[in-house]
Amino acid sequence: MSDLSLPRIQHIAASGVVAAVGIWVTYVSYTQQPSEAFLFPRLIATIFVVLAIWTFIKACLGWTKVGNGITTRQFTNLLPGLVVALIYIFWAAKGLGFYTATSIAFFILLSLYDPAPHAAIKSWVKRAIVTACFMVVMYLLFATLLKVYTPREIFF
Numbered sequence: 001m002s003d004l005s006l007p008r009i010q011h012i013a014a015s016g017v018v019a020a021v022g023i024w025v026t027y028v029s030y031t032q033q034p035s036e037a038f039l040f041p042r043l044i045a046t047i048f049v050v051l052a053i054w055t056f057i058k059a060c061l062g063w064t065k066v067g068n069g070i071t072t073r074q075f076t077n078l079l080p081g082l083v084v085a086l087i088y089i090f091w092a093a094k095g096l097g098f099y100t101a102t103s104i105a106f107f108i109l110l111s112l113y114d115p116a117p118h119a120a121i122k123s124w125v126k127r128a129i130v131t132a133c134f135m136v137v138m139y140l141l142f143a144t145l146l147k148v149y150t151p152r153e154i155f156f
Contacts, residue, residue: 007069012059019056022049040148080112102138107131 026045029038058064084105092101116123142148
């Protein structure tokens with residue numbers, strides 16, 4: 001770790017956070033009940049944590065090309081999406097139900113990052129249609145095809 005440039009430090013920090021989240025998610029998937037409901041998440045979490053830890057190790061050893069790092073402007077552009085994601089993860093998915101919270105979060109993220117004009121009704125209709133199609137795919141994937149447990153609270 002001799003050449004610790006800002007981009008490399010950013011890469012180490014980001015991959016460390018992702019690895020920590022991966023360890024936490026994997027731990028939760030192996031300890032929650034009913035065990036059958038967490039079979040699919042356990043598989044995905046295990047693969048995710050192995051890749052995340054490998055990426056963190058590569059970053060620490062300097063084996064990864066890190067580019068120029070994230071500028072303040074880029075971070076400012078990402079910040080609203082990170083806030084929405086944190087609210088979704090720590091409150092909305094359980095408090096509002098998986099499908100309701102996912103619909104709201106997806107629509108907000110789509111509205112934040114879609115370059116279409118916000119003053120045009122046509123762009124809002126398009127966002128609503130894209131969100132509805134996304135949710136149909138999510139429902140068919142999780143509830144119908146994979147038959148996995150999703151958090152069920154207020155709505156569904």
